[in-house]
Amino acid sequence: MRFGVVVFPGTWSDCDFHYVISEVVKQPVKYVWHRDRNLADLDCVVLPGGFSYGDYLRAGAVAGRSPVVEALPEFIAGGGVVLGSCNGFQILCEAGLLPGALMRNECLQYRCQSTSLLVENAETPFTRALRPGQVLTMPISHGEGKYHADPETLRALNQRHQVVFRYATPDGQVTRAANPNGSVENIAGIVNEEGTVLGLMPHPERAAESAMGGTDGLQIFHSLLGSLVEDGTFTKR
Amino acid sequence: MKVRVLVRLKSGILDVQGAAVQRALGGLGFADVRGLRVGKLIEVDVDAPTPERARARVDEMCRKLLANTILEDYTIEAPGGERLAPPGAVR
Numbered sequence: 001m002r003f004g005v006v007v008f009p010g011t012w013s014d015c016d017f018h019y020v021i022s023e024v025v026k027q028p029v030k031y032v033w034h035r036d037r038n039l040a041d042l043d044c045v046v047l048p049g050g051f052s053y054g055d056y057l058r059a060g061a062v063a064g065r066s067p068v069v070e071a072l073p074e075f076i077a078g079g080g081v082v083l084g085s086c087n088g089f090q091i092l093c094e095a096g097l098l099p100g101a102l103m104r105n106e107c108l109q110y111r112c113q114s115t116s117l118l119v120e121n122a123e124t125p126f127t128r129a130l131r132p133g134q135v136l137t138m139p140i141s142h143g144e145g146k147y148h149a150d151p152e153t154l155r156a157l158n159q160r161h162q163v164v165f166r167y168a169t170p171d172g173q174v175t176r177a178a179n180p181n182g183s184v185e186n187i188a189g190i191v192n193e194e195g196t197v198l199g200l201m202p203h204p205e206r207a208a209e210s211a212m213g214g215t216d217g218l219q220i221f222h223s224l225l226g227s228l229v230e231d232g233t234f235t236k237r
Numbered sequence: 238m239k240v241r242v243l244v245r246l247k248s249g250i251l252d253v254q255g256a257a258v259q260r261a262l263g264g265l266g267f268a269d270v271r272g273l274r275v276g277k278l279i280e281v282d283v284d285a286p287t288p289e290r291a292r293a294r295v296d297e298m299c300r301k302l303l304a305n306t307i308l309e310d311y312t313i314e315a316p317g318g319e320r321l322a323p324p325g326a327v328r
Contacts, residue, residue, distance in 0.1 A: 058305055065302060094305065101307040108253050148250070148308060 003029040008052035037071040047088030064094030089199035100149035106182025110143040118168035124195040125227035136216040138202035145201040147183040165189035245276035
């Protein structure tokens, strides 16, 4: 499976993703510069965390209109999948590829900590190695991760099972105390209607080796690999 | 032609930044502050033949980039047109 890790000026998790994909998951991977529009030789595009374009104006706003992001709809329509983590999630929302928006954490603090994530949808290409109700541990590291969507959008997200991860207690209870940033309904990650674009605030690439304190992030990569079928398309469960 | 855009969080969306600034003012003795919200002022110098044209271009810019209409409302002040603040207001 061929991965492309997008690099914007100010991206910081690009090398971590590249390392995990090449050295841990052992898959072909290359960097994709933000001005590049050619994604034809890729199966999965990763939008890593960081502060693209300094997060000027709004987090992910400028990157959301960059050439590589403008090429994503065609890439997705052609059968590709997109994984956006942290700043990548913000970029996907700013680009309109995922509904809603991310705003300043309610606590006003930059939160860099471990979180427990309740798996709610295990039928996406990113989560099919998991089961609903399972709890994953992954770190977050952000100042603007409070997910917001209007009530109508939220209803639609819930109805279509587009909420993939919610912040929870280690035993899977979705509580206010387990919510690190004030996200509506504890939302930590969502997919588009087709399930081919995942945005999440936590960092799977920082939970991919036991030396990092956990390997739960690898489950997303293993799901992706298990979802790729012979003709190069992705399958849900 | 200089055009000014005021971008604000929609009413009803919690402005944590504004709340923090309000608390800070309270700590400085300004207990009379009843509400405070923080927005953004963007000044655009746009090449346009008329204020109407300038306004239309900046409106397009707002929809495409300058504002995130999921979270924010915006007001455009073009020369001779609608103003962001009443005349005489402190700027």
